[in-house]
Amino acid sequence: MKLNQIRDIIATADSGSLRAAARQLGVTQPAITRSIRELERELGVPLFERHQFGMQPTAMGQVMLKRARAVQEELRRATEEIGQLQGEMNGEVRVAMSAISTFALMPPAVKSFRRAHPKAILKITESFYAPIESQLLNGEIDFFVGPFSDPGRGSRVMSEMLFKNERVVIVRKGHPLAQISTIRDLGDTEWVKQALPDRESEGDFERPFSQLGLPMPRIVMHTTSSTATLLAVANSDLLTSVPKQMLNAPVSSELFDVLPIREELDAAPICLVRRVDLSLTPLAEFMFDMFRRAGLQHSRKTEKDTTS
Known part of the structure; x- marks a missing residue:
């Protein structure tokens, strides 16, 4: 051959x-x-x-x-790694990441990476884990950043948690239910749900209801994108549940109210995921570390905001 x-x-x-x-x-x-x-x-x-x-x-x-x-x-990795070990830091780093990871972690990680390695090329794919799993396993993607649960023994990947992934219920500004403080009082409401092609996250939407023994939310609209979900909520009386980090952008805080729900709406944690048996190139290893640092900074900021 x-x-x-x-x-x-x-x-x-x-x-x-x-x-x-x-x-x-x-x-x-x-x-x-x-x-x-x-x-x-x-x-x-x-x-x-x-x-x-x-x-x-x-x-x-x-x-x-x-x-x-x-x-x-x-072969691509080997060629790039040899060049990088010789000081030619101009290869590619390919990362897949969820939308939440993009909002919360990508800006500081990319800024640090670009400052250190301006000649390198970053290729970012927005995705959940399941759709890109085969690409991660065959080496087309260096690592994944996003919701992930412990794969257990015998897995070909390893992960490290960056931070807990807490969800919130949001409504449009001025919604009559904006002050509801318990999920038990949302039984007669209508919801929009983003369909998530990922086994780690698909159950996050309904899990709080099932844990409390409540009927499942009445979903009247399904979408396949975060943008469509947010637009639907901003322009109707529909509710939705999203990761808290989704609302970090200024435009989001101006359009939505977060319901002061006292129950915790946990979801799969945000993790770094890579193959067990495949070493990263120096550039990919550096980018991996930048996401690790960004995750640590995010966790510290979240703890500070919670205690202040």
Whole structure:
């Protein structure tokens, strides 16, 4: 197996056709066709199915692609790490993070990183853990910052908690229920819920109700984004539950009231998550530490605000 064959099957799968892959890589289409056929003969299985509208990986092709991407990422990391150890701090750091982590941690972490390594490139993906898990495991993403629960023994990832993730119930400014102080008095209300594609966070919305033995909230609107959720609440009498850090932006505090609910609305803690068996490049390790420091600063500020 040759490195150009790994490159070629990834490009073909990503672009969907031999012609597009050849154009992307700057080689001829017959060269890519020959490369893939040689690899298929070596493995003894077809890697792609030829369709009217392009090339689709077979089941065996999907297995090969998963391993090929991991190999490609390991080679990228190795090249960048060698350069960084020689003082060439101009590689990439790829981070996935939830919206709450972005609000609470990204500004100080990125500021410190950019000051120390202005030639490096940061690639930030906003996501929960579940949708990017495979990318983290195959090395396409260096680490994750966001809601995460202890994976238990035998997991391929390790995590460290940055801070507790407390939720609050919010309503628009001037809402008639703005002074409600217990979740028990919200039984007849209507809610908007952001659908979270993540097993760590999906139950956070309903959990306080189930813990108190209350009926589930009456959800009349579902969204797939934080922006749509906040806009819906700001322009209606709907309620929602969001992580407290969501309201750090000035525009949010002007549009919403936080209900003085006395019950604690806990959620999965915000954590740093990385692979157990994969060392980070020096640049990624530095960025990882900047998020760790940002988390510590956030925790200290939260404790100070609580006691003052």
